[in-house]
Amino acid sequence: MKPKKITRRDWMIRTATGVAAGAVSMPTLLAQQTAPPGSVQQLAVPAGAQQVPGPVEPPTPQDANRDARMEWWHEAQFGMFIHWGLYSQVGRHEWAFENEAFPMTEYEPLAKTFKPRPMAARQWARVARGTGMKYMVMTTKHHEGFCNFDSKLTNYCAMQQGPGRDLVREYVDAARAEGMRVGFYYSLMDWHHPDGANCLTDPAARDRFVEYTHGLIRELMTNYGKIDVLWYDVHWPLDVDGWQSVKMNEMVFGLQPDIIVNNRNGLPGDFSTPEQTIVAATGGRAWETCMTLNDSWGYQRADDNWKSPATVIRNLITCARDGGNYLLNVGPRPDGVVPEDSVHVLEQVGQWMKRNGETVLGTDLCQPRTSNYASFTRKGNTLYMHVHFWPGDYVAISGLQVGVKSAKMHASGETVAFTQDKFRVKLTGLPEEAPDNPVTTIEIECDDVPTQDTLMVRKEKPRDGVGYSG
Numbered sequence: 243m244k245p246k247k248i249t250r251r252d253w254m255i256r257t258a259t260g261v262a263a264g265a266v267s268m269p270t271l272l273a274q275q276t277a278p279p280g281s282v283q284q285l286a287v288p289a290g291a292q293q294v295p296g297p298v299e300p301p302t303p304q305d306a307n308r309d310a311r312m313e314w315w316h317e318a319q320f321g322m323f324i325h326w327g328l329y330s331q332v333g334r335h336e337w338a339f340e341n342e343a344f345p346m347t348e349y350e351p352l353a354k355t356f357k358p359r360p361m362a363a364r365q366w367a368r369v370a371r372g373t374g375m376k377y378m379v380m381t382t383k384h385h386e387g388f389c390n391f392d393s394k395l396t397n398y399c400a401m402q403q404g405p406g407r408d409l410v411r412e413y414v415d416a417a418r419a420e421g422m423r424v425g426f427y428y429s430l431m432d433w434h435h436p437d438g439a440n441c442l443t444d445p446a447a448r449d450r451f452v453e454y455t456h457g458l459i460r461e462l463m464t465n466y467g468k469i470d471v472l473w474y475d476v477h478w479p480l481d482v483d484g485w486q487s488v489k490m491n492e493m494v495f496g497l498q499p500d501i502i503v504n505n506r507n508g509l510p511g512d513f514s515t516p517e518q519t520i521v522a523a524t525g526g527r528a529w530e531t532c533m534t535l536n537d538s539w540g541y542q543r544a545d546d547n548w549k550s551p552a553t554v555i556r557n558l559i560t561c562a563r564d565g566g567n568y569l570l571n572v573g574p575r576p577d578g579v580v581p582e583d584s585v586h587v588l589e590q591v592g593q594w595m596k597r598n599g600e601t602v603l604g605t606d607l608c609q610p611r612t613s614n615y616a617s618f619t620r621k622g623n624t625l626y627m628h629v630h631f632w633p634g635d636y637v638a639i640s641g642l643q644v645g646v647k648s649a650k651m652h653a654s655g656e657t658v659a660f661t662q663d664k665f666r667v668k669l670t671g672l673p674e675e676a677p678d679n680p681v682t683t684i685e686i687e688c689d690d691v692p693t694q695d696t697l698m699v700r701k702e703k704p705r706d707g708v709g710y711s712g
């Protein structure tokens with residue numbers, strides 16, 4: 243049978259334009275993504291039965307070249323988020339200013355005492371590359387209002403305060419030196435600017451504050467060369483009209499024609515931003531899950547609730563399987579150093595990625611998802627079975643709808659024996675102990691795009707009537 247390849251790009255295009263895809267129905271895939279594993283709904287939508295409607299928004303000039311602009315991003319799949327600012331000195335989460343109701347007189351002096359070590363960002367970029375990440379997104383200004391960059395519009399900025407230098411410039415240089423794509427996080431909400439809250443009710447304040455905001459974004463889009471991602475955050479207290487978000491994006495694209503923007507200035511932008519949860523966007527929308535490595539974005543000294551390398555890898559696999567990106571956060575200490583515990587986790591992820599990265603990054607949308615101990619990714623007709631909980635001896639896949647041609651351990655290349663009938667693929671002769679750590683990847687070459695149907699197994703697997711006495 244002729245292999246049918248559904249690339250990540252095809253997926254975005256086909257679901258957005260409503261053209262059914264070849265062997266695998268995209269609506270079926272979507273239905274399966276949103277249903278609990280093994281549930282009836284998971285396979286309830288017949289192939290080609292209906293189309294999932296795309297978001298209904300007036301077209302923007304950026305719609306026309308979105309695929310081209312986002313190609314690198316869909317390939318990249320794994321990025322580093324960096325939350326760093328005055329709050330890092332407090333060491334109690336980036337919301338300390340508001341959630342502890344710091345008086346301004348106690349918080350503002352942190353701008354003077356913020357004295358990070360030179361070129362701290364070099365370590366971030368090295369760690370990102372070592373982890374297998376392809377892009378970075380740094381907080382240029384968080385809700386606290388302090389600009390980590392050099393601004394002509396405020397003296398509440400790194401150049402004119404404690405650091406005495408442009409921390410965003412250092413970040414951009416460091417990221418580029420390690421071959422990382424460069425992203426800027428920018429919070430529209432501002433707890434420091436005098437008009438940051440009363441702009442909701444005072445039109446003159448709104449005019450001033452919106453002009454200030456557009457001005458800061460203009461500086462960011464003008465002074466640092468090519469920027470790959472603009473990551474807006476929290477548009478409180480204004481709406482799209484209040485912020486003049488359409489004009490904002492027009493200015494951004496005027497200065498950076500190839501940039502990608504997210505959806506947090508109230509407009510749909512180029513991608514959705516599920517936070518701390520992995521939920522695929524529908525309607526062909528691009529999406530990126532952002533997630534903390536412990537429970538805080540900004541440095542929180544006592545937060546030791548670190549995700550294990552196994553959890554990080556599994557999350558990355560889940561994002562890749564469903565066509566999304568994974569933006570994983572680090573919160574450097576006030577001196578700029580990424581906490582040792584974070585580095586330790588990321589190093590282990592990076593070691594695994596060196597052996598297995600190509601089975602996750604640059605992969606295609608993957609429909610098979612049901613297993614009690616493994617998750618899946620796919621490239622063309624190759625199915626990667628990532629075994630998280632190694633059962634020993636053999637592993638099995640239920641309801642695979644294509645023929646298996648061969649199987650091997652991905653890291654060692656060792657051939658894996660298998661048997662296949664209508665219901666089960668059984669990979670046999672496996673060692674008792676997991677050959678790779680923390681996740682073992684088995685590469686399964688199929689004769690077509692692999693899909694899985696466990697409901698068929700439930701309905702059709704012969705029932706031998708054991709115990710039937712009628």
Ligand code: GLC
Nearest residue numbers: 325336337475476517532539
């Ligand atoms: C939330 C938080 C913010 C964090 C962001 C990351 O919006 O307010 O602190 O920067 O999520 O997605």
